[in-house]
Amino acid sequence: MLDGAEGPRARYRRQVLAEVRERAWQQVELAGASALSLKAIATDMGMTAPALYRYVAGRDELLTDLVLEAYGDLAETVEAAAGGSTGADASASGRGRGGGDGPDAAGVLRRAATALRDWAVRHPQRYLLLYGTPVPGYRAPAEATEFARRIFAPVLAAYGSSADPAGPADAGPALDRAVTFWTRLHGVLSLEVAGQFTGMAVDPAARYAAELDSVLPAD
């Protein structure tokens, strides 16, 4: 039991859990998070509903899992596009703090923005699950905020700020510029994936590109 190889029991369990999550995503993408139904997933998989509770603690917990999975996916996507695992070691890198933008700040930002939009357009409900309407009382788990920080970190670094966006006052203009990067892109993207542009003679991709240009630092 102590050897690294997993037995067939654990293997089977992982496969079932993966299928549960996959079908859960199908439901979310198809009809929104509120339509997520354990019973429907179970039926689709040829099981009865209570069987799923062997794999998932409950409906809300499954939804939280999906949120974390989405965060992780997006974080990896953005970090990969920005080039390497930026963010976690901003102070350890040569850049230091308060200084000018990195060698290729504009490139990093452009790649991150493109990756963000590609991801969001590919999975609209996934993007809305992270940045759309939250449940008022809901407290996101600590991992979620950590993921959110990781996603934002490359942007913050590219604008030459110290790593921590929670820092009280010294962040200053770099944080402001990074937040503006975020809000301008999110403004276009969220309205696009929410379908608010339908029937409006608006080209979302063009608007997104224009907003991106508006926040890129001069080379």
Place this chain on the structure above:
Amino acid sequence: MLDGAEGPRARYRRQVLAEVRERAWQQVELAGASALSLKAIATDMGMTAPALYRYVAGRDELLTDLVLEAYGDLAETVEAAAGGSTGADASASGRGRGGGDGPDAAGVLRRAATALRDWAVRHPQRYLLLYGTPVPGYRAPAEATEFARRIFAPVLAAYGSSADPAGPADAGPALDRAVTFWTRLHGVLSLEVAGQFTGMAVDPAARYAAELDSVLPAD
């Protein structure tokens, strides 16, 4: 029955309906749209659940009513702030089309933006009900899109476009500028009301004001 004065029957009905909607709003603001429960409303009002079906066709229909009510409220708010019922008669006004901005375009936009944010901050879930995560399959009733058009119309007019945002190609740069006005403000506002700035040393009001300035036409 044909006289204008409404009988006590109709009066009572209106009062009950108003209370239903008021309690529905309380639930939505408190726990989100997905938590809206006819049964809970009925119990709060001292009735049984089936009694509510005398007043509301069903849960989804009540939610649609709330959406329309929110649209109407926001439309009135923005129009009042922009000054008079702009939009409905843009071609009838002296401005015509394709021309320069109105006499006080910047003022109109500034007032509309301020009214928008005040309204959204006052009723976060109401704003998110209109511009947050939509249900994928849901087709908004025609009245909703009409309200959305009315809300957008003063902005479009201030940037000197012809009235119809659905017009295919001739809208051009005026529509682009109006959409940018919308996306930049919405970018800040939606992240703010969704609580994405919490713990982040970001001043939403300041960011909103800065974004507003960035899209105001030069005087």
Place this chain on the structure above:
DNA sequence: TCACGTTCGTTACAGCATATAACGCTAGTA
């Protein structure tokens, strides 16, 4: 090879929600 025990899926059931049907009361109305 075999007995054991963990793991899994089942049925049964409690609770809560939406929604419909049918009944009876009450209060405007003619």
Place this chain on the structure above:
DNA sequence: TACTAGCGTTATATGCTGTAACGAACGTGA
């Protein structure tokens, strides 16, 4: 005053979440 439209009730069907208890199966270790 008799009538009836409108309203709220109980009863019921349906579908979901979640728990409890049972039984089967399969990997594990002797």
